[in-house]
Amino acid sequence: MLSANLNTYLVISLFMLILGLYGMLQHRSFIGMLISIELMLSGAGLNFMAFNRFLAPDPAIGQIFTLFIMGIAAAEAAIAVSIIFAVYRRYYTADPADVHDLRH
Amino acid sequence: MSFYQNVNEIIFFVFVFLVLFGGIMAVRSRILMHAVLGLAVSLLGVAGLYFHLGSPFLALMQILIYVGAVCIMIVFGIMVGYTPSEVREQGIGVANPFLALTAGVAVFITLLIAISRTVWTPAAAVQGDFSLAYLGETLMYRYCLAFELISVVLLTAIVGAIILARGGRDEEHF
Secondary structure (H helix, E strand, O other): OHHHOHHHHHHHHHHHHHHHHHHHHHOOOHHHHHHHHHHHHHHHHHHHHHHHHHOOOOHHHHHHHHHHHHHHHHHHHHHHHHHHHHHHHHHOOOOHHHOOHHHO | OOHHHHHHHHHHHHHHHHHHHHHHHHHHOOEHHHHHHHHHHHHHHHHHHHHHOOOHHHHHHHHHHHHHHHHHHHHHHHHHHOOHHHOEOOOOOOHHHHHHHHHHHHHHHHHHHHHHHOOOOOOOOOOOOOOHHHHHHHHHHOOHHHHHHHHHHHHHHHHHHHHHHHOOHHHHHO
16 A cells, blocks of 8 residues: 555655756746745645654644645745746846846 | 555545646746646645545645645736746756756655665654644644744735835836
8 A cells, every 4th residue: 555655655745856956957937946946845745744644643733834834835935926026127037047146 | 455445546646646747747848837737736636645644624725725826826927027928938958957857866866765764663652633623723722823923924925025026116117
């Protein structure tokens, strides 16, 4: 029974983390990078829920932690989208490589 | 294994497939709208996995917050902020995906070794259950301070997002 095994869930969340990392390094737009961050955060939530189901002494703690991760992710997405608006209005570009005023 | 356990296993693998397929679509697609669609599919799969882990409430919250709020906000971010010619990403060479794949595979192998070598010990005694009543009680009594703090964080994020998105508009357009 793979669905009742801790390591299965850990490998799935590891896949989500790796996909997020890959997308973070490969996307050439701020929105794409934001999407990758959401993937990584969701993988972290899945990890907490897996440990909560199989190892934790109190089943409520992992669920509350996952709820907080969801809240943090929503706040982060709101802030990131508005920062993308501000950067777009200032630089007229969607390419992260073009925003490099501090480099020179 | 009984018939229902087999069905359960099949549904589990359908959700795993949704997670992986949506994730690959989210990171591989060049058109940003398709990437958001992939993200939504992947998060729906995660909601199904939450259901398998014994928490229907979190599965519903995952659909409500991630699929319903975050994905829609990213869609608005694409449609409002970018002119249509830039919705498709440009300037991706050959080296960029290759380097990203190398970094991803390296981290994957490292963490996979760590997962396979660790011996997990379950808790000796489990108190409480997965019911929604117990979850709400714990949230309101033991974790009351964290509950209030997350609402302050969300309020700050909303006000900050409004200020950031409004900044500079008055001088340019009026």
